[in-house]
Amino acid sequence: MTQPNTRKDSIDKSEQIFQGAIGEFLEKGYAGTSMDKVAAAAGVSKATVYSYFQDKEGLFKALVARMARERFYLVFGTESLQGEPEVVLRRLATKLLDRIARDREYLAFMRLVVGESGRFPDLAQELIRNIVHPGIKELSGYFASHPELKIADSEAVARIVIGGLVYFVLTQEVLQGKEIMPMERDRLIDSLVALLIG
Amino acid sequence: MTQPNTRKDSIDKSEQIFQGAIGEFLEKGYAGTSMDKVAAAAGVSKATVYSYFQDKEGLFKALVARMARERFYLVFGTESLQGEPEVVLRRLATKLLDRIARDREYLAFMRLVVGESGRFPDLAQELIRNIVHPGIKELSGYFASHPELKIADSEAVARIVIGGLVYFVLTQEVLQGKEIMPMERDRLIDSLVALLIG
DNA sequence: GTCTATAGTCGGATAGAC
DNA sequence: GTCTATCCGACTATAGAC
Known part of the structure; x- marks a missing residue:
């Protein structure tokens, strides 16, 4: 009986700790996190946590x-950018604004990574390398393949577009400013489209 | 001798604690901050800290x-937005990118407020109310008074412009991505100007 | 009004039983 | 391999001397 014997054991223990943490x-x-609480949340003893990490x-x-790789990848990567610029832009913007803004875990993850970026620069840079940079490159590549948009510097414009979207999430949701300075999601999207196409 | 008697005492004690903290x-x-360290950095005893706060x-x-009010106000407010759109835009963007990007205290302040915004929503909203919203309103007002820019929704565009700038600082400096995905400051500014004017 | 000293709690990490 | 029990340092906050 050294092998898994219950449904709970069949999940790797490190996975169990991970979920609790x-x-x-x-x-x-x-x-602010204590290893006691992590162990309790994971349903194991503290010594077990220290045997795995x-x-x-x-x-x-x-x-x-791991969170960066598995959970918070989603905005790009689920679909490729193809089709009419206005359609692609609206779909991208809507997805980013809606999905992230309503995902409390994603918002908490943004707070965590930004907040710890001074003390854990490696983690911040890993996020840049695996999520931010690929996202910019993908949108930049799309712009570059559509010369009718008359964009001189596609990477710079990609950063501005994504920046406008991320800043909206940052101010409205992360910093919780949506009651103080409300704005409809669609006003931002319409103006983004107008700047690039109209 | 109940009054100040040395140069050090002439500074208010709460100010001294403030500076150390x-x-x-x-x-x-x-x-991660301990009151012991705060007291030591301020050069007073812990009991004194607790007598003032x-x-x-x-x-x-x-x-x-207090930091939000006094130290990190600077981007807007030091000058009003007046003159030719391209000049105003370039001056605003240069100031924001240069001054903040090189100010390690400002970057640390951004990390702190974002990182604690989930546990201290009041502080985040105070920042929105006193810094973010006024900044957006000021740029928005400038756009509205320049119809030749043909901007339909001046507040939405103001958010996109500031968002592009803040996102640049966020990725390059706060998250320390400038060696991983470098970009000249002026490329961003030129593209912003081109989107709005060119 | 400011200090030193300390109470009381909780933190990260480990030893040893099973 | 996982637990219980524990070490010991550091934490917030305060009491009491001066």
Whole structure:
């Protein structure tokens, strides 16, 4: 009986710890999270946590790297950018604004990575390398393949477009400004389209 | 001799504590900062800190509110937006990109406020109310007073422009992506100008 | 009004039983 | 391989001396 014997055991234990740790780190941040709470949330003892991960920092780094890869990839990558510019732009913007803005875990992940980026520069750069840069490159490539848009510097414009969308999520949702300075999602999208096409 | 008697005492003690606390909170975050270190950095005892501020949370909130008002106001407010659109835009963009990108304290402040925005929503909203919203309104008003720019929704476009600039600082400096995905500041500015004017 | 000293709690990490 | 029990340092906050 050294092999898995119940449904719960059949999930890898490190996965179980991982699942428990996500909620704690996302809610409390790195320094605010205790290994006691992580162990309790994962349903294992603290010693078990330390048998799978070297220390708190190791757990945190492994966790964020994995979240970045598996959970928070989604905006690009689920579909490729193809078709009419206006359609592609509206679909991209709508997806980014809607999906992220309503995903509390994604918002908490943004807070966590930005907040810890000074103390964990490796993690921030991993995010740049695996999510931000590929996203910019994909949109930039799309712009470059559509000369009718008359965009001189496609990468710079891609950064502006994504920046406009991310800043909207940042101010409205992350910093919770939507009641103080409300704006309809569609006004932003219409203006983005007008700047690029109209 | 109940009045100030040395140069050091002539500075208000709460100001002294404030100055010591800034560095600690900016570097370590809220949970990572200890009141022992704050007291040491301020050059007073811990009991003195607690006589001026109710507790750690009270000190933190007072501190961030004050930093937002006094230190990190600068981008707008130092000059009003007047003159030719291209000149105004380039000056605004250059100032925001140069000044903030090189100001390590400002970058740390951005990390802190974003990172704690989930646990301290009041502070995040104070920042929205006192810095973000006024900035957007000012640029929006400028656009509205220049119909030759043919901007249908001046506030939405203001958000896109500022978003493009803030996102640049966020990716290059805050998340430290400038070596991974470098881009000249002027390429972004030229493309912004081209989108709005060219 | 400001200090030193300390109470009381909780943190990360580990030893040893099973 | 996982648990319980524990070490010990650091934390927030305060009491009491001066």
